Amino acid sequence: MKKVIVLLLSILLALSVTAGLAEGTVNVFNWEDYINEDVIRLFEEETGIRVEYMNFTLNEDMMVQVRTSPGKFDVVFPSDYAIERMIAEGLLQPIDFEKVPNAAQILDWLQNPDYDPGHEYSVPYMWGTVGILYDTTKVDEPITSWGALFDEKYKDQVFMLDSPRDTLGIALKYLGYSVNSKNPVEIKEAADLLIEQKQKGIVKAYQVDETKDKMVAGEAALALVWSGDAQYAINLNPNLAYVVPQEGSNVWVDGMVIPSTAPNVENAHKFIDFLSRPDIAQMNVEYIEYSTPNVGAIELMGESYEGNPNLNPAQDVIDNCEFFHDNHDVKVLYDTFWGMVKNAK
Ligand code: N2P
Numbered sequence: 586m587k588k589v590i591v592l593l594l595s596i597l598l599a600l601s602v603t604a605g606l607a608e609g610t611v612n613v614f615n616w617e618d619y620i621n622e623d624v625i626r627l628f629e630e631e632t633g634i635r636v637e638y639m640n641f642t643l644n645e646d647m648m649v650q651v652r653t654s655p656g657k658f659d660v661v662f663p664s665d666y667a668i669e670r671m672i673a674e675g676l677l678q679p680i681d682f683e684k685v686p687n688a689a690q691i692l693d694w695l696q697n698p699d700y701d702p703g704h705e706y707s708v709p710y711m712w713g714t715v716g717i718l719y720d721t722t723k724v725d726e727p728i729t730s731w732g733a734l735f736d737e738k739y740k741d742q743v744f745m746l747d748s749p750r751d752t753l754g755i756a757l758k759y760l761g762y763s764v765n766s767k768n769p770v771e772i773k774e775a776a777d778l779l780i781e782q783k784q785k786g787i788v789k790a791y792q793v794d795e796t797k798d799k800m801v802a803g804e805a806a807l808a809l810v811w812s813g814d815a816q817y818a819i820n821l822n823p824n825l826a827y828v829v830p831q832e833g834s835n836v837w838v839d840g841m842v843i844p845s846t847a848p849n850v851e852n853a854h855k856f857i858d859f860l861s862r863p864d865i866a867q868m869n870v871e872y873i874e875y876s877t878p879n880v881g882a883i884e885l886m887g888e889s890y891e892g893n894p895n896l897n898p899a900q901d902v903i904d905n906c907e908f909f910h911d912n913h914d915v916k917v918l919y920d921t922f923w924g925m926v927k928n929a930k
Contacts, residue, residue: 608633611852614650614658616839617642617794618814619711621872628859634852642793643748651676655846659853665700665838666750666909668707673911677706678845684854687861690879695838699908707840708857709878711869713812714836714898714906715751716829718796718819723806731759731830733807735782743782744799744808747791749923750909752779754835755809764835764907767915776922780929791927800825811837813875816895820874827895829902836906838878870896 617640625636639658641647644667651661651671663671671677682688688708695709719728723742734743734755746752754764756775766772782788789805796808797818810818815827841860843853859865863881870877870886876896877883883890891897912919 608635609849609852610635610637610659611849611856612637612639612657612659612847613856614639614641614647614661616640616662618797619662619839619873619875621868623872624860624865624868627865628856632852632855632859634855636856645749648676651844655844656848657846658844659847659849660856661842661844662710662839663707663842664909665698665840666911668840668842669700669911670913671842672701672706673913676844677842678847678850679705680708680843680857681854684851685858685861687858687863690861690863690866690881692878692880695878698838700838700910701840707842708861710839710841710860711813711873711875712836712838712878713875714829714902715746715755715809715811715834716815716827718800718808718810718815718825718827720800720803720806720822720824721826722824723803728807728826728828729831731755731832734809735759735778735787737785737787739806740786741789742806743787743789744796744805744810745779745782745788745791746796746809747793749919750912751811751835752791752809752926753919753923754909755830758832758834758907759830761832765910765912767912767918769915769918772915772918772922776926779926783926783929811875812895812898813873816874816893819895829898829906831905833905833907835909836903837909 611634613636625638629636644664647663648667651658685708691709697704701707717728753775756778757764757766757771760774762771796810797814800808800818801822819825819827841857843850847853861879863879863885866877866879866882867885870882
């Protein structure tokens with residue numbers, strides 16, 4: 586009898602460890618295709634904490650979720666301008682950096698970012714640029730300008746990002762304006778350009794995460810993409826290439842943050858620290874192909890990272906780009922014009 590009880594107890598204990606009951610859970614809300622899944626498994630094995638993993642596609646969708654589902658998320662991965670917005674709305678709690686020793690690995694230029702003054706609420710996860718992924722077998726000229734996306738000779742050959750900031754942003758940039766323009770005349774001009782591009786039949790589809798595989802499969806000539814998705818596709822199809830156009834673009838950073846309503850704050854810190862560990866950051870970069878803010882990971886990767894301009898762009902390319910800023914005061918303008926672009930026939 587005793588033996589049976591001991592056996593039952595040990596089965597229960599084993600079950601509770603596998604179910605994460607021993608150390609609890611961490612609820613993670615990250616972009617689609619933005620982590621090496623082995624990293625999640627390793628974290629669970631090393632800590633006994635179960636990872637509840639959820640995905641989003643755009644900052645705008647993520648912010649709605651965080652606002653309307655208090656207590657649902659422990660670690661979230663917003664971009665710079667979304668971090669700025671979430672701090673302003675009181676949606677985030679300060680990070681206890683004593684619990685994130687690996688945050689010391691962050692590159693100097695990201696240690697004190699504009700979007701998080703005093704560097705209190707976020708730890709950078711990945712960064713990158715916005716640019717054009719193109720199929721060298723389907724274009725007959727060097728692609729250097731955003732103008733290629735608006736050229737009628739690429740009719741039905743262009744994928745655009747289904748993302749208001751990115752797409753209005755690059756149209757603004759092509760017209761010589763800031764990606765952060767608050768001028769209604771400029772924003773309307775950008776929207777008109779996108780409406781014309783759509784009405785001329787140049788746009789094959791507006792989409793986000795599907796683009797990389799469709800470009801690998803040779804389904805279009807040009808696509809508006811984030812740099813890591815470009816490098817991921819180039820690895821699978823060597824006919825593809827990536828450029829940050831000469832007019833300049835957007836450079837962005839996605840950070841890891843803890844919502845003010847997070848139920849598992851301790852585990853959130855452990856997860857953020859784990860992802861900031863150089864060997865883990867390396868596993869992630871080599872899988873998702875975005876740029877890392879992690880000095881230790883860069884040292885581990887050496888030339889394979891530093892010699893790749895898509896991952897490690899030259900300083901003049903970065904200097905020609907702008908960060909997005911929170912545009913809350915003109916959000917209605919952006920939403921209205923974006924709606925006109927999406928509804929244009
Ligand atoms: C990857 C998500 C990239 C995030 N699918 C761009 N900020």
